[in-house]
Amino acid sequence: MTTGLLAGKVVLVVGGSTGIGADAARVFAEEGASVMLAARSKDALAALTDELTGAGRDVAHTAGDVSVGADVAGFVDATLARFGRLDGAFNNAGINGQGRLDDVSEDDFDRIMAVNVKGTWLCLREEIRAMRESGGSIVNTSSIGGFRGNTGLGAYQATKHAVIGLTRTAAHDNGPLGIRVNVVAPGPTETPMLTHWRQNDPAAVERRIAAVPLRKAGTTTEVANAAAWLLSDRASQVTGVVLPVDGGLTA
Template identity: 70%
Template sequence: MSRPLLDGKVVLVMGASYGIGADAARVFAEHGASVMLFARGEDALRTTAERIQRTGPDAAFTVGDVSVAADVARAVDATAARFGRLDGAFNCAAMTQAGLLDQVPESEFDRIMAVNVKGTWLCMREELRIMREAGAGSIVNVSSVSGTRGGSGLGAYNATKHAVIGLTRTAAHDNGPRGIRVNALAPGPTETPMLTVTREAIPGGVEARIASTPLRKAGSGVDVGQAAAWLLSDSAGHISGIVLPVDGGLSA
């Protein structure tokens, strides 16, 4: 019987309180990883960590805001202190926003940029600090199909997801010589609380996208987590700088 994809590895999950992050954390544990969970929601993090501990490897959590540099640094340091190393990181923390691009309130624009773009950059900066010392590591950032194409109604969100791809590709070039791989996932419509917000903001928009998807269904957080587990694993050891769609064929 083959070994689990992430057997013995330590993975930090940023944005793990619900949705894709929480589902992915459970997938990583099922594949043999010990996980550190990070998000703002303490109760949700505790629930996920306890669920993982009952069935698999070790799990811990730390609370904070991905857009606050000190919080992110603390999460990475806590991972190294608890588990002794950091093999992989899954940067999933994000927020959405709906509305025409020129009608987005400045405060909303600033906040989504702080979480989705600055937050991803802060996560990578601190994760790379540890991984460079080890001379190895794998980072997976979460973008979106919205980061690979245009579309009306999610202007600021789309812009942030394009930016995540730019950060990912640049980090892959910067850190490949140091033995660190950096990739991104581009999920399509995925059944999470965030998708519920989009459904409410753009009536019919989500259903139209699902209808145009070859598999004719939305994905799940587990689908995204399985793809991330592979990219984080040694099985993807010669893959870096890619954007992998997890979209049921929507981008085909």
């Protein structure tokens, strides 16, 4: 494809096997990007790669754990080896964690921090190294939980606050290199995470959606479209921004 919002760009999607990440890969490829998918699930990655290459898109994948530095370096190395450069990255890998702060186990706290915070930092570190000479654009995934509190989600909320802090710092550090770093902050979104929450506490989910001015949960494609714009040259003067994709919930 020679046209589209991301035509001619090479984009790495970390956490690209399911949910927002998978739909981001679909949107980015449809908008003309060559896409490298990275996640832990080899089977899901292979299936999505087959789907997209079967539709004529230029897509490849590599597997690894976002909380392991060598694996994340491998994501970027695989992208450079396959496509020759890295123009953009969407860092979307993350896990949820429920429970009051005083009830969360140390192991659970360490794991969610390792994936959501350390993983984002590792991605930024390796992607920035690859973009240092040529510039580029990076989009991280936080949540509206990254700038508000919520009972029973303390550890998760803390990680999403941290992702915003990493993003803003990276935007300041790397702006002189021509590297833009932004963050999308979804509200309630129809993902496997929301499905799990709905199964456990459907009334709470419906109350949350009823509070959204647009009166609906977002879709993964809507979040992916926002990320695609931030990655594109149309957002060339936008960096360090937190973009809520929440139907107006935080308005």
